[in-house]
Amino acid sequence: MSLVLPNSGAGGGSAATGQELINDITVQNGPEDTVTDLSFSPQQELLAAASWDHKVRIYEISPNGQTQGRALYQHDGPVFSAQWSKDGTKVVSGGADKQVKLFDLQTQQANQIGVHDAPVRSVRFVECGPTNMPVVVSGSWDKTLRYWDMRSPQPILTVTLPERVYAMDTSGKLLVAACAEKHISVIDLNNPQQVFKQVQSPLKWQTRSICCYPSGDGYAIGSIEGRCSIYFIDENQHSKFGFSFRCHRKTQNNINNVYAVNSIAFHPIYGTFSTAGSDGIFCFWDKDAKQKLKVFPQLPGPITATAFNRTGSIFAYAFGYDWAQGYMGNRPDFPTQIKLHPTNDDEIKQKKKR
Incomplete structure (x- = not known):
């Protein structure tokens, strides 16, 4: 089913007044080129930023x-993805050099733990099987997912996908890889060696972004033509x-x-979510009420990456050139x-049903 959610008025969320971003804080010594990924530590106020300038930067927020x-x-x-481990001691990253790298915050050392046959689009720390074995998973334009145990240069598992990975996310035992030609491969990490479900994106055009619900029972997917889809794994649901x-x-x-x-990013506490686009605007939404909560003023360039911190009190967003208009x-x-927006409940919490 396809909806057009209202922009304002009853049930449509509050429109931007122009004042909402005045108190947002600029991250100092930011990347020199477009930011491709943002990730907060699950343990403390540390933010990792991946960029086209070949670097991953980690910032401490006081x-x-x-x-x-x-x-x-x-x-x-260029680095396309950077994500934290659950214990907040390491960052994994992947990019155009086809490498998967692991950075140890304590030793300040980065080591290559894996390699693909084409650029690495997305990386995540996951726990596999009934024993919750901690591994890194990487999705690549070589049409594979590869799992790495961080101690061996050879993948412990390789899963062949129907197309190049354009976006990937995970929550709990759910892993979803959004591929070219609108393929979506769903994997149950209790059985990480096989695709649990293969579906086509309900959106007409190419997939650009994907994010799993914190509850791990579905995902939101965004496309290049200003559409978003809310998808549940269970077919009845x-x-x-x-x-x-x-x-x-x-x-x-x-x-x-x-x-x-x-x-797309989900709030870790409320389960509401944000979308951010090439129009330089980000919005907050409530998927359960099918309602826009808040639209924010336009920024000076396309928004390329976003993330909530572990409590949902900070929303980080990066703007820069996203190549939508070509060279x-x-x-x-x-x-x-990169900017930090302090969230308040009026913007991001579900509204009480009337």
Whole structure:
């Protein structure tokens, strides 16, 4: 089912006034090129940022919101993904150099733990099987998922997918890889060696972003043409509660402009979520009420990555050039920044049913 969620008025969420981002804090000494991924530590206020400038930076956020660099390490090409381990001691990353790297926060050392035959699009720490064996999983444009035990250069498992991995996420025992040609491969990490369910994206156009619900029973998927879909793994649940909706679109002079949904992030406590797009706007949504909670003012460039911290009190977002307009749209002075937005319940918590 496809919905058009209202932008304002009853049930449509509050529109931007222009004041909402005034207190947002700029991360100092930010990346020199577009940010591809943001990830908060599950244990403390540390933020990892992956960038096209070949670097992964780790920032410490003090209680007053100010930031300082804590660590930095490099790949041999643009970095597309960087994520924290559950215990907050390590960061895993992957990128255009086909490498999977593991950075140890204590020793400040980065080591290659895996390699693909094509660029690595996404990496995650997961726990596999009934014993919850901790491993790293990487999804690549070589059409495979590979699992690494972090001590051996050979993957412990390789799963062949129907197409190149464009986005990937995990929550609990759920792992979802969104591939080219609208393929979505769902894996139950109790049986990580096989695809549990193969489906087609309900959206018409190419997948750009995916994010699993904190509850681990479904995911939200975003496409290049300003649409988002709410998907449940259980088919009965999906037929009742699944839906698609339009977002990140703007009509000017009778021309309907559509923008890619570059990033989706779920609030860890409330289960509400954000979408962020090439239009330079991010919005907060309540999937259960099918309601837009809040739309924020437009930023000076496309939003390329977002993340909530472990309590949901900070929403990090990065804007920069996302290549949606090709090389012609790039310019030397295009702004690249990471900002921290302190969330409040009025913006992100589910509204009481009337």
